[in-house]
């Protein structure tokens with residue numbers, strides 16, 4: 096057993112005295128992330144400065160069999176950065192540099208601790224931006240985005256994080272450094288980068304990330320459409336997509352969410368008697384955007400919109416967006432506590448699923464606000480509760496699960512962008528069968544055989560121990576039998592139980 | 594004649610459904626028979642010759658479009674559906690899967706996903722990995738696994754879909770694929786610009802630095818034209834007014850550079866691209882290069898120089914905003930083929946690029962690794978292969994790094 100003193104000494108040797116936190120009173124800040132329902136103290140928090148230091152830290156911890164996990168800004172909503180096993184937290188916050196930009200080739204290389212919005216801010220002067228835009232973009236890191244495969248409002252048209260990260264330096268859980276992906280074209284061999292993105296810090300640590308950057312669209316138009324009925328808003332979403340326009344974003348909020356955001360610093364003044372509001376943005380070449388915006392307005396009208404308006408200024412557009420992006424935080428103004436859920440459904444089932452959510456809310460007596468990426472069918476039901484009322488926290492968690500099960504039942508998924516973490520780990524069993532869980536554990540085993548790196552997250556333990564299959568025998572006689580066949584034969588169904 | 598790369602005869606099995614596929618795999622694993630899944634067999638000439646296989650598992654009978662929800666922009670298909678058949682079904686509802694690799698019409702969606710084949714439209718829409726959202730896969734032991742979810746956003750568990758896309762049948766048999774779709778562009782317009790490679794290099798720079806939205810931007814040299822004559826084809830999938838604006842801008846730049854320009858619209862544009870794809874067929878050697886887009890011009894010059902030096906017929910096609918090029922060579926002795934691959938690989942590696950063979954004779958692929966070096970991520974290839982296919986049942990030694 097390694098003593099705490101030994102651990103701290105070794106860490107300080109690698110990253111320097113001032114970059115190791117181990118005093119109990121200072122560790123509390125790291126006891127949870129954006130998911131506050133669980134807390135645990137890490138053994139220590141270590142902040143390396145570069146890939147080599149990360150690799151050295153990981154190698155030492157691996158050799159001493161001490162569990163560890165990576166952490167970015169700690170805004171994750173599913174508990175991925177919580178030190179359940181009193182891990183050593185490897186904080187990437189110091190590694191926050193934009194290493195290089197190549198405008199001609201549309202690439203930027205960043206350290207994982209670089210804040211999402213900072214990247215865009217640094218290249219905006221030249222007319223470029225980084226597309227994935229989680230609402231938390233002013234604080235969350237690109238490393239955290241990679242690990243969660245973060246989404247955002249504009250993913251409808253531009254795709255999520257996995258569509259924008261092309262390569263990374265990656266420290267495996269034994270300290271070995273590898274390169275995954277390929278800055279241009281395809282990596283040769285298996286798509287290891289594809290597995291790493293969205294792996295929630297369970298496969299290793301990204302220490303240098305190459306992303307695509309995009310030229311800012313020439314023109315943008317934003318519409319705010321208010322509907323008496325949710326159904327009309329849902330139909331509008333389908334009709335816009337059906338007409339052949341993919342807006343940059345289509346966001347929806349229901350009445351309760353509107354009440355919350357109107358209590359925030361960004362007051363839009365939504366009427367109290369409408370059921371839904373849509374925020375729709377189209378972008379592209381100036382010559383054509385206006386026409387697209389007109390089409391959008393027309394479709395809103397065909398679907399009984401009460402009022403629809405195009406933003407007249409960048410200030411107005413900014414207000415509408417701020418109002419939308421502050422929605423999670425604003426929920427705190429209408430309820431002492433809330434849980435953010437993150438299910439995805441086929442867009443065409445929107446009306447029906449929102450009705451089911453209303454029923455669940457009524458049955459449970461807990462209010463649920465809905466604010467979500469309607470174009471993607473990515474729901475964010477905000478379940479309001481009061482943790483001071485005995486049993487209500489548990490009830491809220493149960494209600495959250497129930498909502499996710501509805502999403503899976505209509506052919507969707509339990510999480511579209513916030514990740515599984517600790518929060519939804521049991522719901523994974525609702526979505527995946529045992530063999531499918533086992534298949535994912537096998538992937539983790541390939542990367543992280545000792546399970547020291549962020550154990551107990553993302554993939555639940557298998558319900559029953561799936562037998563490890565024996566190595567296959569090679570039956571030479573049969574080889575001979577088969578090599579005698581010259582004809583191409585269609586084989587009819589062999590008995591699948593044999 | 595099936596080009597499995599194997600000198601030994603194998604039995605061809607054509608399962609009708611997933612249950613049969615699973616039963617075959619289970620039997621094969623137990624017996625130690627090696628299995629090579631194939632679609633239409635159009636891309637096997639891009640693989641390492643591999644070990645002897647006993648069963649060629651042809652997915653051609655599983656050729657149904659299973660579920661198509663236009664309003665969700667999602668389609669689920671069996672692997673044996675051809676790209677052209679799928680295109681027909683989707684077009685009827687004004688939707689598209691923006692995958693346009695230059696392959697024979699018979700090539701199947703299962704094969705395209707397994708090789709991660711892509712074409713010019715990748716410039717705007719990305720590749721198979723960006724479109725495939727869910728799969729059903731039969732593991733070597735017959736277990737059936739679902740990956741992903743049939744909705745456009747999903748982060749539940751590892752993104753296993755990406756592992757199987759491009760894995761060339763070395764891990765499992767894909768029995769069902771779900772893709773997210775795009776609306777068929779409301780308007781189609783292609784601008785053709787003619788000039789030297791240098792003209793196109795300049796044009797590319799202007800294009801990338803602009804607000805234009807090219808959905809394809811392909812620089813082409815042709816077998817028939819004398820070397821040195823190039824053409825840049827730029828598409829716009831935006832609405833008509835935007836397309837017009839883009840066309841005007843490109844034409845203005847062409848005038849500045851004294852390049853001539855031509856504009857194709859609607860079905861004329863479609864037909865032109867189709868003809869380009871057809872011309873790609875029938876070469877003796879097809880090589881794919883990838884590097885930073887600003888390097889395309891130097892690499893293209895290398896290719897042209899080789900062609901002149903040895904008097905071979907070469908045609909090049911470069912996605913200039915992506916830095917992905919395909920080189921088609923006709924009338925080439927195998928020794929020269931090996932040499933061109935090796936030379937290009939050296940040149941590309943110098944700029945951190947890659948070169949893979951898409952199509953070559955077995956002799957050539959024996960002489961030079963079709964995939965080339967695999968880099969430091971390669972340590973994981975064996976480990977993943979071992980987890981999923983410990984008996985090395987699936988397509989042994991046909992893929993990168995000897996997998």
Ligand SMILES: Cc1cc2nc3c(=O)[nH]c(=O)nc-3n(C[C@H](O)[C@H](O)[C@H](O)COP(=O)(O)OP(=O)(O)OC[C@H]3O[C@@H](n4cnc5c(N)ncnc54)[C@H](O)[C@@H]3O)c2cc1C
Nearest residue numbers: 167168169170171175229230236238239240242246296301
């Ligand atoms: C108000 C609010 C709004 C939000 N809105 C959105 C939204 O619109 N869309 C969205 O997708 N998410 C959203 N989120 C969730 C969260 O911001 C994202 O998941 C974000 O990507 C997390 O980044 P982070 O730097 O905070 O990571 P952390 O919370 O620190 O870590 C998240 C996970 O990533 C791992 N990790 C961190 N860095 C690395 C690394 N370098 N290598 C490997 N693993 C690493 C950690 O171990 C952990 O499992 C929101 C959160 C809040 C609080």
